[in-house]
Structures are given as C-alpha cells and as structure tokens.
Amino acid sequence: xxxxxxxxxxxxxxxxxxxxxxxxxxxxxxxxxxxxxxxxxxxxxxxxxxxxxxxxxxxxxxxxxxxxxxxxxxxxxx
Numbered sequence: 478x479x480x481x482x483x484x485x486x487x488x489x490x491x492x493x494x495x496x497x498x499x500x501x502x503x504x505x506x507x508x509x510x511x512x513x514x515x516x517x518x519x520x521x522x523x524x525x526x527x528x529x530x531x532x533x534x535x536x537x538x539x540x541x542x543x544x545x546x547x548x549x550x551x552x553x554x555x
Contacts, residue, residue: 479547
C-alpha cells in the first residue's frame, strides 16, 4: 500500500502528474526487487528493465492521506 501525502499534491490538492510517475517508479523497483531482479542482479548481469512506453489514465481523483495499491506486471522477464 502507498499513502498519498501532501508532497504528492499540487496547489489545488490534486496529485501532481510527476508524482504519479514517481509513485509508479517506486512500485516498479519494489516489484523488480521482490522478483529477484534488484539492483545487485542488474549490476552483476549488466541487464535491467526498460520502460518503452508509459501511459497514465486518470480514473478518479486521489485525495490527501488516501491509501492506494499499485499493481505491477511484466510482459516478459528473462
């Protein structure tokens, strides 16, 4: 679970677009590491994850101090 904090919000109280990407990146590294492909593995094998495309679809507003869950999946893992 991720807690939406004041630092994620813009001056209107909405989650900033850049904050969404930062939250996704944190969740992505957590997913990678939990699946045995963390930074140590990447440095040892000189191979790592690459984002080729990023699409953000806003389904509803997130509010301050709301807990959310970010779900990750891969299309291919070596």
